[in-house]
Amino acid sequence: MKCELWFSEYQTKALKLSTKVKDVLYTGNSKYQEIQILDTEEYGRALILDNTYQTTERDEFIYHELISHPALFTHPNPKKVLVIGGGDGGTVREVVKHETVEKIDFVELDEKVVEVCKKYMPTLSCEIDNEKVNTIFTDGIRYVAETNEKYDVIIVDCPDPVGPAKGLFEREFYKNVYKCLNDDGIMVQQTESPLFNKDLIKNIHFYLKEAKFNIIRPLVVTIPTYPSGFWSFTVASKKYDPLKVDSEKIKEKLNNIKTKYYDEEVHKGVFLAVPKFLKE
Amino acid sequence: MKCELWFSEYQTKALKLSTKVKDVLYTGNSKYQEIQILDTEEYGRALILDNTYQTTERDEFIYHELISHPALFTHPNPKKVLVIGGGDGGTVREVVKHETVEKIDFVELDEKVVEVCKKYMPTLSCEIDNEKVNTIFTDGIRYVAETNEKYDVIIVDCPDPVGPAKGLFEREFYKNVYKCLNDDGIMVQQTESPLFNKDLIKNIHFYLKEAKFNIIRPLVVTIPTYPSGFWSFTVASKKYDPLKVDSEKIKEKLNNIKTKYYDEEVHKGVFLAVPKFLKE
Numbered sequence: 001m002k003c004e005l006w007f008s009e010y011q012t013k014a015l016k017l018s019t020k021v022k023d024v025l026y027t028g029n030s031k032y033q034e035i036q037i038l039d040t041e042e043y044g045r046a047l048i049l050d051n052t053y054q055t056t057e058r059d060e061f062i063y064h065e066l067i068s069h070p071a072l073f074t075h076p077n078p079k080k081v082l083v084i085g086g087g088d089g090g091t092v093r094e095v096v097k098h099e100t101v102e103k104i105d106f107v108e109l110d111e112k113v114v115e116v117c118k119k120y121m122p123t124l125s126c127e128i129d130n131e132k133v134n135t136i137f138t139d140g141i142r143y144v145a146e147t148n149e150k151y152d153v154i155i156v157d158c159p160d161p162v163g164p165a166k167g168l169f170e171r172e173f174y175k176n177v178y179k180c181l182n183d184d185g186i187m188v189q190q191t192e193s194p195l196f197n198k199d200l201i202k203n204i205h206f207y208l209k210e211a212k213f214n215i216i217r218p219l220v221v222t223i224p225t226y227p228s229g230f231w232s233f234t235v236a237s238k239k240y241d242p243l244k245v246d247s248e249k250i251k252e253k254l255n256n257i258k259t260k261y262y263d264e265e266v267h268k269g270v271f272l273a274v275p276k277f278l279k280e
Numbered sequence: 281m282k283c284e285l286w287f288s289e290y291q292t293k294a295l296k297l298s299t300k301v302k303d304v305l306y307t308g309n310s311k312y313q314e315i316q317i318l319d320t321e322e323y324g325r326a327l328i329l330d331n332t333y334q335t336t337e338r339d340e341f342i343y344h345e346l347i348s349h350p351a352l353f354t355h356p357n358p359k360k361v362l363v364i365g366g367g368d369g370g371t372v373r374e375v376v377k378h379e380t381v382e383k384i385d386f387v388e389l390d391e392k393v394v395e396v397c398k399k400y401m402p403t404l405s406c407e408i409d410n411e412k413v414n415t416i417f418t419d420g421i422r423y424v425a426e427t428n429e430k431y432d433v434i435i436v437d438c439p440d441p442v443g444p445a446k447g448l449f450e451r452e453f454y455k456n457v458y459k460c461l462n463d464d465g466i467m468v469q470q471t472e473s474p475l476f477n478k479d480l481i482k483n484i485h486f487y488l489k490e491a492k493f494n495i496i497r498p499l500v501v502t503i504p505t506y507p508s509g510f511w512s513f514t515v516a517s518k519k520y521d522p523l524k525v526d527s528e529k530i531k532e533k534l535n536n537i538k539t540k541y542y543d544e545e546v547h548k549g550v551f552l553a554v555p556k557f558l559k560e
Contacts, residue, residue, distance in 0.1 A: 006296070013300070014321035016286070020294035041294035059475065059508075062555075195339065195504065221553070222502040222510035224475065228339075229509020230502035261555040269552025273501070275342075275541040 007038055007046075009053055011227035012196065017053070019043060019225075025120050030112030032164065037120040043225060045121060047088050049113070049159065053225040055088050060124060063190075063231075065262040066221050066270065068094035071153050071188035071235050072101075073250050073267060074242040078152040079103070082180065084140035084168070086157030087113030089125035095155070096127040097257045104133045105149065109164065111137045141167040144176035152182055156189035161200065169204060174211040174236075184239040187213075191234040194220060194278045196227055201234070201278065208236040215241045218278060219270040232278070235271075243271055287318050287326075289333055291507035292476065297333070299323060299505075305400050310392030312444060317400040323505060325401060327368050329393070329439065333505040340370050340404060343470075343511075345542040346501050346550065348374035351433050351468040351515050352381075353530050353547060354522040358432040359383070362460065364420035364448070366437030367393030369405035375435070376407040377537045384413045385429065389444065391417045421447040424456035432462055436469035441480065449484060454491040454516075464519040467493075471514040474500060474558045476507055481514070481558065488516040495521045498558060499550040512558070515551075523551055 008018040019040040026037040036048040044057030055063060068091055072078050079102045081095050087108040095104050106128070108114055114135070117125040128135065136143065140156070154177050161169040168189075177187050191201050201218065208216045213236035223231040235242050250264035288298040299320040306317040316328040324337030335343060348371055352358050359382045361375050367388040375384050386408070388394055394415070397405045408415065416423065420436070434457050441449040448469075457467050471481050481498065488496045493516035503511040515522050530544035 008296075008298075012322055015300070016288075016296075016298040018288075018296040018298065042292055062510075220502070222500070222508070224508040224510055228502070228504040230342075230504055260557045263556045263559075265552040266555060269549045269554070272545040272549025273553045274549070275546060276543045277540045279543075 007040065007048065009048075009051055015227065017225065019046070026116055028112070028116070030110050032110045035113060035116055037116060046225070047113075047117060047121060052160065054159065055090060055124065056225055057121070057123060059224045060088075060090050061260045062221060063223050064090035064094050064124075065259055066219065067091055067155060067157055067188060067190055067233055069259065069262040070219060070233070070242055070267055070270065071155065071186045072098050073253065074235065074237065074240045074245050075152055075184070075186050076240070080149075080151050081105070082107065082149070082151045082154045084143070084154070084156045084158065085109070085165075086155070088117045088121055089114070089128045091155055091157045092130075092133055093124060093127040096130050096132060099256060102132065105151075106133050106135045107138060107140045107143045108135065109137070109139050139164070141173055144173065144180050147180060149180060150182050150185075151180055152185055154181060154185070154187040156187065158190060160192065169200065171207045171210065174207045178211040178213065181238060186235060186237040186240065188233055188235045191218065191232045193226065193228045193230050194218075194232050194275065195230045198278065201232060204234055208234070211236075214238055217242055217271050218274050220274050220278075221270055243268065287320065287328065289328075289331055295507065297505065299326070306396055308392070308396070310390050312390045315393060315396055317396060326505070327393075327397060327401060332440065334439065335368050335370060335404065336505055337401070337403060339504045340368075341540045342501060343503050344370035344374050344404075345539055346499065347371055347435060347437055347468060347470055347513055349539065349542040350499060350513070350522055350547055350550065351435065351466045352378050353533065354515065354517065354520045354525050355432050355464070355466050356520070360429075360431050361385070362387065362429070362431045362434045364423070364434070364436045364438065365389070365445075366435070368397045368401055369394070369408045371435055371437045372410075372413055373404060373407040376410050376412060379536060382412065385431075386413050386415045387418060387420045387423045388415070389417070389419050419444070421453055424453065424460050427460060429460060430462050430465075431460055432465055434461060434465070434467040436467065438470060440472065449480065451487045451490065454484075454487045458491040458493065458518075461518060466515060466517040466520065468513055468515045471498065471512045473506065473508045473510050474512050474555065475510045478558070481512060484514055488514070491516075494518055497522055497551050498554050500554050500558075501550055523548065
């Protein structure tokens with residue numbers, strides 16, 4: 001009988017998701033966390049940080065398309081984009097697809113994650129070395145506090161609000177993001193589970209309002225390997241409303257952009273599908 | 281140290297979802313399957329059939345609202361409804377909320393499931409004894425083949441397509457459902473995971489077309505305890521298009537119907553949010 005290897009994440013103290021592992025491709029420690037690349041049977045290669053699923057080859061397109069395109073297609077002409085976090089490169093890959101984008105500042109805390117993903121997750125990290133991408137290894141919280149750069153779109157592709165990432169969900173951070181956006185700028189962030197983290201989402205909404213964003217809209221989607229699978233992103237915008245974008249314009253732009261999940265209907269649907277209990 | 285009890289479902293051969301169990305409230309066998317009611321820490325009481333999560337107190341509102349209301353609100357005046365399966369009673373509870381509905385034929389194969397849920401899942405089974413509900417213990421596949429009754433809406437709240445439920449996903453069944461619907465009738469069925477069961481969904485679409493349904497629309501939502509969490513329902517309609525229902529009319533009717541998830545925006549959103557890869 002063959003030895004069976006499984007990886008289990010305690011998604012909460014009372015909930016565990018386990019995937020059968022074909023091969024452990026990498027295990028190592030950076031200054032900040034433990035990094036693993038596992039080759040799983042169900043989801044393909046998976047990036048695990050501190051025993052937590054970050055992304056998998058099979059389902060990553062859902063997360064990366066939905067954190068990128070609803071915001072990028074809401075802005076009529078995004079040229080300069082800031083990506084905070086997302087060391088695997090999946091978000092950068094989606095942003096690069098937009099022809100209008102001239103420069104992407106890619107701010108990631110952990111150089112080791114990028115190095116490992118470049119080697120083991122090539123379908124995600126493939127555009128990190130694109131000439132439009134300027135990779136900066138530093139703390140995103142400090143970066144937005146100190147920089148004088150201004151962006152059209154800021155994407156916060158952050159881990160859960162524990163440890164160093166906690167500050168990415170706090171009042172001060174949102175004020176600095178607002179400051180770093182042009183007058184018609186848009187930010188988007190992954191904002192955890194509507195089922196398990198309702199209070200956090202409420203706080204974020206409150207902070208974004210306080211930071212003076214005019215339009216704040218959550219969107220919902222399934223991320224199979226995250227706690228409960230039920231996931232939210234929040235778009236906060238100074239000027240453009242994601243629900244008022246002309247579907248025909250999205251459709252036209254999509255002639256040059258290859259997606260698996262996102263289209264002009266999904267753009268509207270994911271915002272409208274936000275459950276009643278979350279709107280309240 | 282206290283003994284820790286966990287329940288694990290092998291959702292696929294290589295994927296396992298485990299919940300910590302506070303108490304095993306019921307274990308027994310019916311003619312058809314093993315039935316368990318577990319009190320879990322994360323999801324409250326859970327109905328488990330043959331080691332498979334069917335429904336849990338914490339997340340059941342998502343499933344039951346989305347299998348019921350998009351179809352029921354698409355029909356302008358649903359009076360007679362057939363519910364096939366759904367022995368826990370959650371779907372019947374949602375249908376009863378519609379004042380226009382005069383009669384619900386509730387066809388469930390396994391009498392024991394209903395008996396157990398009446399005792400252990402009262403928040404779901406609370407309307408099974410409503411005077412509008414006519415419970416019939418028989419095979420839903422046979423029922424639609426043999427009955428001369430006609431319905432406005434037929435809801436197929438079925439388990440996975442294994443064992444006796446297999447026929448609920450086959451050509452013949454959809455033809456019989458069509459036959460049992462009035463000329464402006466609508467059916468809806470849970471149709472598994474877009475990520476794990478794409479081919480099945482494709483087949484269902486094909487069979488529904490073959491059965492001469494004019495409008496066929498999948499919708500997507502997260503069901504946290506189902507494989508991948510990413511779930512679909514499919515609405516098939518003879519006349520009314522779910523996407524052409526007047527939002528104001530839904531809003532008005534919702535003044536008298538209490539929901540946690542569904543509203544007039546969700547009605548549109550869940551259909552529009554269907555991923556591009558599934559549309560193709």
